[in-house]
Amino acid sequence: MTTSPIDPIKLDKLAEVAIKVGLQLQPGQDLVMTTPMSALPLVRRITEHAYKAGAGLVQTIFSDEEMTLARYKYAPDDAFDHAADWLFEGMAKAYGNNAARLSISGDNPMMLAGQDPSKVSRANRALSKAYRPALEKITGFDINWNIVAYPNTEWAKLVFPDLAEDEAVHRLAEAIFAASRVDQPDPIAAWKAHNAQLKDRWTWLTEMNFASLHYNGPGTDLTIGLADGHRWKGGASEAKNGITCNPNIPTEEVFSVPHAQRVDGHVSSTKPLSHQGSLIDEIRMTFKDGKVVEAKASKGEDVLNKVMDTDEGARRIGEVALVPHSSPISKSGILFYNTLFDENAASHIALGQCYADCFEGGTAMSAEEIASRGGNQSLIHIDWMIGSDKVDIDGITQSGDRVPVMRKGEWA
Ligand code: ZN
Numbered sequence: 001m002t003t004s005p006i007d008p009i010k011l012d013k014l015a016e017v018a019i020k021v022g023l024q025l026q027p028g029q030d031l032v033m034t035t036p037m038s039a040l041p042l043v044r045r046i047t048e049h050a051y052k053a054g055a056g057l058v059q060t061i062f063s064d065e066e067m068t069l070a071r072y073k074y075a076p077d078d079a080f081d082h083a084a085d086w087l088f089e090g091m092a093k094a095y096g097n098n099a100a101r102l103s104i105s106g107d108n109p110m111m112l113a114g115q116d117p118s119k120v121s122r123a124n125r126a127l128s129k130a131y132r133p134a135l136e137k138i139t140g141f142d143i144n145w146n147i148v149a150y151p152n153t154e155w156a157k158l159v160f161p162d163l164a165e166d167e168a169v170h171r172l173a174e175a176i177f178a179a180s181r182v183d184q185p186d187p188i189a190a191w192k193a194h195n196a197q198l199k200d201r202w203t204w205l206t207e208m209n210f211a212s213l214h215y216n217g218p219g220t221d222l223t224i225g226l227a228d229g230h231r232w233k234g235g236a237s238e239a240k241n242g243i244t245c246n247p248n249i250p251t252e253e254v255f256s257v258p259h260a261q262r263v264d265g266h267v268s269s270t271k272p273l274s275h276q277g278s279l280i281d282e283i284r285m286t287f288k289d290g291k292v293v294e295a296k297a298s299k300g301e302d303v304l305n306k307v308m309d310t311d312e313g314a315r316r317i318g319e320v321a322l323v324p325h326s327s328p329i330s331k332s333g334i335l336f337y338n339t340l341f342d343e344n345a346a347s348h349i350a351l352g353q354c355y356a357d358c359f360e361g362g363t364a365m366s367a368e369e370i371a372s373r374g375g376n377q378s379l380i381h382i383d384w385m386i387g388s389d390k391v392d393i394d395g396i397t398q399s400g401d402r403v404p405v406m407r408k409g410e411w412a
Protein backbone atom coordinates (compact mmCIF):
# COMPACT_ATOMS: atom_id res chain seq x y z
CA MET A 1 0.00 0.00 0.00
CA THR A 2 1.22 3.51 -0.80
CA THR A 3 0.97 6.35 1.73
CA SER A 4 -2.60 7.05 0.62
CA PRO A 5 -4.96 4.05 0.75
CA ILE A 6 -6.30 5.22 -2.64
CA ASP A 7 -4.18 4.47 -5.72
CA PRO A 8 -3.50 7.90 -7.30
CA ILE A 9 -3.07 6.51 -10.82
CA LYS A 10 -6.41 4.70 -10.81
CA LEU A 11 -8.05 7.75 -9.23
CA ASP A 12 -6.76 9.87 -12.11
CA LYS A 13 -8.05 7.28 -14.59
CA LEU A 14 -11.47 7.40 -12.92
CA ALA A 15 -11.51 11.19 -13.38
CA GLU A 16 -10.54 10.76 -17.02
CA VAL A 17 -13.28 8.14 -17.56
CA ALA A 18 -15.84 10.46 -15.92
CA ILE A 19 -14.99 13.26 -18.36
CA LYS A 20 -14.32 11.24 -21.55
CA VAL A 21 -16.80 8.34 -21.19
CA GLY A 22 -19.28 9.43 -18.53
CA LEU A 23 -19.83 12.92 -19.90
CA GLN A 24 -17.97 13.17 -23.22
CA LEU A 25 -17.58 16.78 -22.12
CA GLN A 26 -17.34 19.04 -25.18
CA PRO A 27 -14.96 21.98 -25.73
CA GLY A 28 -16.58 25.15 -24.44
CA GLN A 29 -19.18 23.25 -22.39
CA ASP A 30 -19.68 24.30 -18.74
CA LEU A 31 -19.83 21.69 -15.99
CA VAL A 32 -21.87 21.73 -12.78
CA MET A 33 -20.50 19.28 -10.19
CA THR A 34 -22.11 18.27 -6.88
CA THR A 35 -20.06 16.32 -4.37
CA PRO A 36 -19.43 15.50 -0.73
CA MET A 37 -16.43 17.41 0.64
CA SER A 38 -14.68 14.10 1.35
CA ALA A 39 -14.30 13.48 -2.41
CA LEU A 40 -12.07 16.55 -2.88
CA PRO A 41 -9.09 14.54 -4.27
CA LEU A 42 -11.33 13.17 -7.07
CA VAL A 43 -13.01 16.55 -7.65
CA ARG A 44 -9.59 18.09 -8.26
CA ARG A 45 -8.61 15.34 -10.76
CA ILE A 46 -11.96 15.71 -12.56
CA THR A 47 -11.63 19.49 -12.74
CA GLU A 48 -8.20 19.13 -14.32
CA HIS A 49 -9.47 16.64 -16.92
CA ALA A 50 -12.49 18.84 -17.61
CA TYR A 51 -10.35 21.86 -18.43
CA LYS A 52 -7.94 19.69 -20.47
CA ALA A 53 -11.01 18.62 -22.49
CA GLY A 54 -11.80 22.31 -23.08
CA ALA A 55 -14.45 22.94 -20.41
CA GLY A 56 -15.76 26.50 -20.28
CA LEU A 57 -16.33 26.80 -16.54
CA VAL A 58 -16.34 24.08 -13.88
CA GLN A 59 -18.54 25.04 -10.91
CA THR A 60 -18.62 22.71 -7.89
CA ILE A 61 -21.17 22.61 -5.07
CA PHE A 62 -19.99 20.83 -1.91
CA SER A 63 -21.91 19.15 0.88
CA ASP A 64 -20.48 17.86 4.14
CA GLU A 65 -21.65 15.26 6.66
CA GLU A 66 -20.83 17.33 9.77
CA MET A 67 -22.63 20.37 8.36
CA THR A 68 -25.67 18.24 7.50
CA LEU A 69 -25.74 16.79 11.01
CA ALA A 70 -25.38 20.27 12.55
CA ARG A 71 -28.65 21.15 10.84
CA TYR A 72 -30.43 18.17 12.41
CA LYS A 73 -28.99 19.05 15.80
CA TYR A 74 -29.53 22.80 15.93
CA ALA A 75 -31.86 24.08 13.19
CA PRO A 76 -35.39 25.16 14.24
CA ASP A 77 -38.07 22.57 13.53
CA ASP A 78 -39.92 24.50 10.81
CA ALA A 79 -36.65 24.84 8.86
CA PHE A 80 -37.02 21.20 7.74
CA ASP A 81 -39.72 22.15 5.25
CA HIS A 82 -37.25 24.36 3.37
CA ALA A 83 -34.76 23.62 0.61
CA ALA A 84 -32.50 25.83 -1.49
CA ASP A 85 -34.92 26.25 -4.41
CA TRP A 86 -32.81 29.14 -5.73
CA LEU A 87 -29.87 26.75 -6.10
CA PHE A 88 -31.80 24.20 -8.16
CA GLU A 89 -33.40 26.95 -10.27
CA GLY A 90 -29.84 28.10 -10.96
CA MET A 91 -28.81 24.56 -11.89
CA ALA A 92 -31.83 24.26 -14.19
CA LYS A 93 -30.75 27.51 -15.82
CA ALA A 94 -27.23 26.19 -16.30
CA TYR A 95 -28.57 22.98 -17.89
CA GLY A 96 -30.86 25.14 -20.03
CA ASN A 97 -27.65 26.77 -21.27
CA ASN A 98 -26.20 23.32 -22.07
CA ALA A 99 -23.99 22.84 -19.00
CA ALA A 100 -23.18 19.18 -18.26
CA ARG A 101 -23.87 17.69 -14.83
CA LEU A 102 -21.59 15.48 -12.77
CA SER A 103 -22.54 14.10 -9.38
CA ILE A 104 -20.08 12.34 -7.08
CA SER A 105 -21.59 9.67 -4.88
CA GLY A 106 -19.82 8.85 -1.63
CA ASP A 107 -21.85 9.99 1.35
CA ASN A 108 -21.94 7.89 4.48
CA PRO A 109 -24.99 5.67 3.77
CA MET A 110 -25.89 5.76 7.48
CA MET A 111 -25.40 9.52 7.88
CA LEU A 112 -28.98 10.18 9.00
CA ALA A 113 -29.68 6.83 10.66
CA GLY A 114 -29.85 8.34 14.15
CA GLN A 115 -32.04 11.32 13.17
CA ASP A 116 -35.77 11.88 13.63
CA PRO A 117 -37.43 10.07 10.65
CA SER A 118 -40.09 12.76 10.37
CA LYS A 119 -37.47 15.51 10.03
CA VAL A 120 -35.58 13.36 7.51
CA SER A 121 -38.65 12.78 5.38
CA ARG A 122 -39.76 16.43 5.55
CA ALA A 123 -36.29 17.58 4.49
CA ASN A 124 -36.24 14.98 1.68
CA ARG A 125 -39.66 16.08 0.52
CA ALA A 126 -38.70 19.77 0.47
CA LEU A 127 -35.50 18.85 -1.37
CA SER A 128 -37.37 16.74 -3.98
CA LYS A 129 -39.78 19.61 -4.63
CA ALA A 130 -37.06 22.23 -4.93
CA TYR A 131 -34.94 19.91 -7.07
CA ARG A 132 -37.67 19.37 -9.64
CA PRO A 133 -36.66 22.05 -12.23
CA ALA A 134 -33.13 20.62 -12.34
CA LEU A 135 -34.23 16.95 -12.16
CA GLU A 136 -36.62 17.36 -15.11
CA LYS A 137 -33.73 18.40 -17.31
CA ILE A 138 -31.76 15.36 -16.15
CA THR A 139 -34.50 12.70 -16.41
CA GLY A 140 -35.62 14.34 -19.68
CA PHE A 141 -32.02 13.91 -20.88
CA ASP A 142 -31.67 17.53 -22.03
CA ILE A 143 -27.95 17.40 -21.33
CA ASN A 144 -25.11 14.90 -20.85
CA TRP A 145 -24.76 13.83 -17.23
CA ASN A 146 -22.84 11.34 -15.14
CA ILE A 147 -22.47 9.91 -11.63
CA VAL A 148 -19.20 8.43 -10.33
CA ALA A 149 -18.22 7.35 -6.82
CA TYR A 150 -15.48 8.13 -4.31
CA PRO A 151 -14.62 5.94 -1.26
CA ASN A 152 -15.67 8.03 1.73
CA THR A 153 -14.14 6.72 5.00
CA GLU A 154 -17.45 6.24 6.85
CA TRP A 155 -18.88 4.44 3.81
CA ALA A 156 -15.80 2.17 3.64
CA LYS A 157 -16.11 1.30 7.35
CA LEU A 158 -19.74 0.28 6.83
CA VAL A 159 -18.88 -1.93 3.84
CA PHE A 160 -15.81 -3.51 5.54
CA PRO A 161 -16.59 -3.36 9.28
CA ASP A 162 -13.84 -5.84 10.23
CA LEU A 163 -10.96 -4.01 8.55
CA ALA A 164 -8.77 -1.21 9.85
CA GLU A 165 -9.85 2.17 8.47
CA ASP A 166 -7.07 2.58 5.88
CA GLU A 167 -7.50 -1.00 4.67
CA ALA A 168 -11.28 -0.54 4.38
CA VAL A 169 -10.84 2.63 2.29
CA HIS A 170 -8.26 0.83 0.14
CA ARG A 171 -10.59 -2.14 -0.47
CA LEU A 172 -13.58 0.08 -1.29
CA ALA A 173 -11.45 2.21 -3.63
CA GLU A 174 -10.26 -0.93 -5.45
CA ALA A 175 -13.86 -2.19 -5.71
CA ILE A 176 -14.98 1.17 -7.16
CA PHE A 177 -12.07 1.16 -9.62
CA ALA A 178 -12.80 -2.41 -10.78
CA ALA A 179 -16.55 -1.77 -11.18
CA SER A 180 -15.74 1.44 -13.07
CA ARG A 181 -13.33 -0.51 -15.32
CA VAL A 182 -10.37 1.78 -14.55
CA ASP A 183 -8.29 -1.21 -13.37
CA GLN A 184 -8.04 -2.29 -17.00
CA PRO A 185 -5.13 -1.32 -19.30
CA ASP A 186 -7.37 0.77 -21.56
CA PRO A 187 -10.47 1.82 -19.62
CA ILE A 188 -11.92 3.81 -22.52
CA ALA A 189 -11.73 0.79 -24.87
CA ALA A 190 -13.20 -1.42 -22.11
CA TRP A 191 -16.20 0.90 -21.83
CA LYS A 192 -16.69 0.81 -25.59
CA ALA A 193 -16.86 -3.01 -25.54
CA HIS A 194 -19.15 -3.02 -22.50
CA ASN A 195 -21.56 -0.52 -24.11
CA ALA A 196 -21.73 -2.73 -27.24
CA GLN A 197 -22.69 -5.77 -25.10
CA LEU A 198 -25.42 -3.86 -23.29
CA LYS A 199 -26.71 -2.65 -26.64
CA ASP A 200 -27.18 -6.27 -27.85
CA ARG A 201 -29.35 -6.96 -24.77
CA TRP A 202 -31.55 -3.88 -24.99
CA THR A 203 -31.97 -4.25 -28.75
CA TRP A 204 -33.33 -7.80 -28.25
CA LEU A 205 -35.69 -6.72 -25.45
CA THR A 206 -36.99 -3.73 -27.46
CA GLU A 207 -37.61 -6.00 -30.48
CA MET A 208 -39.50 -8.55 -28.32
CA ASN A 209 -41.85 -5.72 -27.22
CA PHE A 210 -43.10 -7.78 -24.25
CA ALA A 211 -46.51 -6.89 -22.80
CA SER A 212 -45.25 -7.74 -19.33
CA LEU A 213 -42.55 -9.45 -17.28
CA HIS A 214 -43.34 -12.09 -14.68
CA TYR A 215 -41.02 -12.53 -11.67
CA ASN A 216 -40.98 -15.70 -9.62
CA GLY A 217 -38.76 -16.29 -6.57
CA PRO A 218 -38.74 -16.56 -2.77
CA GLY A 219 -41.38 -14.07 -1.52
CA THR A 220 -41.94 -12.82 -5.06
CA ASP A 221 -44.74 -13.47 -7.55
CA LEU A 222 -45.03 -10.26 -9.51
CA THR A 223 -46.28 -9.24 -12.94
CA ILE A 224 -44.95 -5.95 -14.29
CA GLY A 225 -46.81 -4.64 -17.32
CA LEU A 226 -44.61 -2.62 -19.67
CA ALA A 227 -45.70 0.81 -20.94
CA ASP A 228 -47.16 1.17 -24.43
CA GLY A 229 -44.42 2.04 -26.91
CA HIS A 230 -41.64 1.37 -24.39
CA ARG A 231 -38.09 0.70 -25.43
CA TRP A 232 -35.12 -0.64 -23.50
CA LYS A 233 -31.92 1.22 -22.90
CA GLY A 234 -28.57 0.71 -21.18
CA GLY A 235 -24.99 1.94 -21.16
CA ALA A 236 -24.20 4.82 -23.50
CA SER A 237 -27.08 7.04 -24.47
CA GLU A 238 -27.51 10.16 -26.60
CA ALA A 239 -28.83 13.24 -24.81
CA LYS A 240 -31.06 15.83 -26.50
CA ASN A 241 -28.03 18.10 -26.90
CA GLY A 242 -26.57 15.45 -29.24
CA ILE A 243 -23.84 14.27 -26.86
CA THR A 244 -23.56 10.54 -26.12
CA CYS A 245 -22.83 9.99 -22.45
CA ASN A 246 -22.71 7.13 -19.92
CA PRO A 247 -24.93 8.47 -17.10
CA ASN A 248 -23.83 5.91 -14.52
CA ILE A 249 -20.27 4.74 -13.87
CA PRO A 250 -20.49 1.85 -13.15
CA THR A 251 -23.51 0.46 -14.98
CA GLU A 252 -24.54 -3.12 -15.75
CA GLU A 253 -28.30 -2.68 -16.24
CA VAL A 254 -30.69 -2.58 -19.16
CA PHE A 255 -33.88 -0.76 -18.20
CA SER A 256 -37.26 0.36 -19.44
CA VAL A 257 -40.53 1.92 -18.35
CA PRO A 258 -43.25 -0.15 -16.68
CA HIS A 259 -46.95 0.65 -17.01
CA ALA A 260 -47.98 2.63 -13.91
CA GLN A 261 -51.41 0.89 -13.77
CA ARG A 262 -50.37 -2.68 -14.66
CA VAL A 263 -48.29 -4.06 -11.81
CA ASP A 264 -49.83 -6.85 -9.72
CA GLY A 265 -48.64 -9.32 -7.08
CA HIS A 266 -46.08 -9.28 -4.31
CA VAL A 267 -42.34 -8.78 -4.27
CA SER A 268 -39.50 -8.99 -1.73
CA SER A 269 -36.26 -7.05 -1.82
CA THR A 270 -33.04 -9.03 -2.20
CA LYS A 271 -30.62 -6.38 -0.84
CA PRO A 272 -30.90 -3.57 1.70
CA LEU A 273 -31.57 -0.09 0.33
CA SER A 274 -29.77 3.01 1.55
CA HIS A 275 -31.99 6.00 0.88
CA GLN A 276 -30.57 9.49 1.62
CA GLY A 277 -28.82 8.37 4.76
CA SER A 278 -31.44 5.86 5.99
CA LEU A 279 -31.24 2.09 5.70
CA ILE A 280 -34.35 0.19 4.54
CA ASP A 281 -34.11 -3.61 4.68
CA GLU A 282 -36.23 -6.69 3.85
CA ILE A 283 -38.91 -4.80 1.95
CA ARG A 284 -42.11 -6.69 1.11
CA MET A 285 -44.62 -4.92 -1.11
CA THR A 286 -47.98 -5.83 -2.58
CA PHE A 287 -49.17 -4.15 -5.79
CA LYS A 288 -52.68 -3.91 -7.17
CA ASP A 289 -53.40 -2.22 -10.51
CA GLY A 290 -49.95 -0.67 -10.33
CA LYS A 291 -50.30 0.79 -6.86
CA VAL A 292 -48.49 -0.28 -3.69
CA VAL A 293 -51.29 -1.33 -1.34
CA GLU A 294 -49.03 -2.67 1.40
CA ALA A 295 -45.36 -2.05 2.22
CA LYS A 296 -43.42 -3.65 5.05
CA ALA A 297 -39.72 -3.61 5.96
CA SER A 298 -37.70 -5.09 8.81
CA LYS A 299 -35.74 -1.80 9.04
CA GLY A 300 -36.77 1.70 7.93
CA GLU A 301 -40.45 0.86 7.33
CA ASP A 302 -41.39 4.30 8.60
CA VAL A 303 -39.04 6.11 6.20
CA LEU A 304 -40.27 3.91 3.34
CA ASN A 305 -43.96 4.62 3.96
CA LYS A 306 -43.35 8.35 4.45
CA VAL A 307 -41.40 8.52 1.19
CA MET A 308 -44.34 6.87 -0.59
CA ASP A 309 -46.62 9.62 0.75
CA THR A 310 -44.64 12.19 -1.25
CA ASP A 311 -47.21 12.22 -4.05
CA GLU A 312 -49.58 9.96 -6.01
CA GLY A 313 -46.80 8.62 -8.24
CA ALA A 314 -44.58 7.65 -5.29
CA ARG A 315 -46.71 4.49 -4.77
CA ARG A 316 -46.18 3.33 -8.34
CA ILE A 317 -43.08 2.26 -10.24
CA GLY A 318 -41.33 4.16 -13.02
CA GLU A 319 -38.40 1.88 -13.87
CA VAL A 320 -37.80 -1.81 -14.42
CA ALA A 321 -34.19 -2.95 -14.86
CA LEU A 322 -32.51 -6.29 -15.58
CA VAL A 323 -29.03 -7.17 -14.33
CA PRO A 324 -27.55 -10.68 -14.41
CA HIS A 325 -26.55 -12.19 -11.07
CA SER A 326 -23.07 -12.79 -12.56
CA SER A 327 -22.44 -9.06 -13.14
CA PRO A 328 -18.91 -8.12 -11.96
CA ILE A 329 -20.35 -6.02 -9.13
CA SER A 330 -22.49 -8.91 -7.96
CA LYS A 331 -19.55 -11.35 -8.25
CA SER A 332 -17.43 -9.08 -6.03
CA GLY A 333 -19.80 -10.26 -3.28
CA ILE A 334 -19.65 -6.79 -1.69
CA LEU A 335 -22.78 -5.16 -0.38
CA PHE A 336 -22.10 -1.48 -1.03
CA TYR A 337 -25.10 0.15 0.72
CA ASN A 338 -25.04 2.52 -2.26
CA THR A 339 -27.61 2.31 -5.05
CA LEU A 340 -25.15 3.22 -7.80
CA PHE A 341 -23.40 -0.09 -7.08
CA ASP A 342 -26.04 -2.33 -5.57
CA GLU A 343 -28.54 -1.63 -8.38
CA ASN A 344 -25.91 -2.94 -10.76
CA ALA A 345 -25.61 -6.21 -8.86
CA ALA A 346 -29.26 -7.23 -9.16
CA SER A 347 -32.41 -6.74 -11.21
CA HIS A 348 -34.42 -3.89 -9.70
CA ILE A 349 -37.45 -1.64 -9.90
CA ALA A 350 -37.80 2.03 -8.96
CA LEU A 351 -40.67 3.73 -7.24
CA GLY A 352 -41.56 7.08 -8.76
CA GLN A 353 -40.53 9.00 -11.85
CA CYS A 354 -40.03 7.21 -15.18
CA TYR A 355 -37.40 8.05 -17.79
CA ALA A 356 -39.11 9.71 -20.80
CA ASP A 357 -36.26 8.46 -22.93
CA CYS A 358 -37.56 4.88 -22.48
CA PHE A 359 -40.34 5.70 -24.96
CA GLU A 360 -39.66 5.81 -28.68
CA GLY A 361 -39.49 9.59 -29.30
CA GLY A 362 -40.17 10.12 -25.60
CA THR A 363 -38.05 13.19 -24.99
CA ALA A 364 -40.34 15.14 -27.36
CA MET A 365 -43.56 13.90 -25.64
CA SER A 366 -45.66 15.99 -23.26
CA ALA A 367 -46.18 14.81 -19.67
CA GLU A 368 -49.81 13.96 -20.55
CA GLU A 369 -48.73 11.82 -23.50
CA ILE A 370 -46.22 9.94 -21.35
CA ALA A 371 -48.89 9.37 -18.67
CA SER A 372 -51.42 8.12 -21.26
CA ARG A 373 -48.93 5.40 -22.29
CA GLY A 374 -48.42 4.34 -18.70
CA GLY A 375 -45.30 6.34 -17.78
CA ASN A 376 -45.30 7.22 -14.07
CA GLN A 377 -44.66 10.70 -12.69
CA SER A 378 -43.42 11.60 -9.24
CA LEU A 379 -40.97 13.79 -7.35
CA ILE A 380 -39.12 10.66 -6.23
CA HIS A 381 -37.13 7.96 -8.02
CA ILE A 382 -35.94 5.19 -5.69
CA ASP A 383 -34.39 1.98 -7.02
CA TRP A 384 -34.53 -1.19 -4.95
CA MET A 385 -33.26 -4.65 -5.67
CA ILE A 386 -35.56 -7.60 -6.39
CA GLY A 387 -33.27 -9.92 -8.38
CA SER A 388 -31.07 -12.78 -7.16
CA ASP A 389 -29.84 -16.22 -8.21
CA LYS A 390 -33.21 -17.57 -7.02
CA VAL A 391 -35.43 -15.39 -9.21
CA ASP A 392 -36.77 -16.42 -12.65
CA ILE A 393 -38.15 -13.86 -15.10
CA ASP A 394 -40.41 -14.60 -18.08
CA GLY A 395 -41.41 -12.18 -20.81
CA ILE A 396 -45.09 -12.36 -21.78
CA THR A 397 -45.50 -11.46 -25.46
CA GLN A 398 -48.35 -9.31 -26.81
CA SER A 399 -50.07 -12.56 -27.92
CA GLY A 400 -49.69 -14.12 -24.45
CA ASP A 401 -46.76 -16.49 -25.03
CA ARG A 402 -44.10 -16.96 -22.34
CA VAL A 403 -40.43 -16.45 -23.25
CA PRO A 404 -37.73 -17.15 -20.62
CA VAL A 405 -35.73 -13.96 -20.04
CA MET A 406 -33.76 -14.91 -16.92
CA ARG A 407 -33.27 -18.23 -15.12
CA LYS A 408 -31.78 -18.25 -11.62
CA GLY A 409 -30.70 -14.67 -12.16
CA GLU A 410 -28.90 -15.27 -15.49
CA TRP A 411 -29.91 -14.35 -19.04
CA ALA A 412 -31.88 -17.32 -20.41
ZN1 ZN B 1 -31.81 1.37 -12.65
Ligand code: ZN
Pocket: 319, 350, 381, 382, 383
Ligand atom coordinates in the same frame (compact mmCIF):
# COMPACT_ATOMS: atom_id res chain seq x y z
ZN1 ZN C 1 -33.27 4.10 -11.32
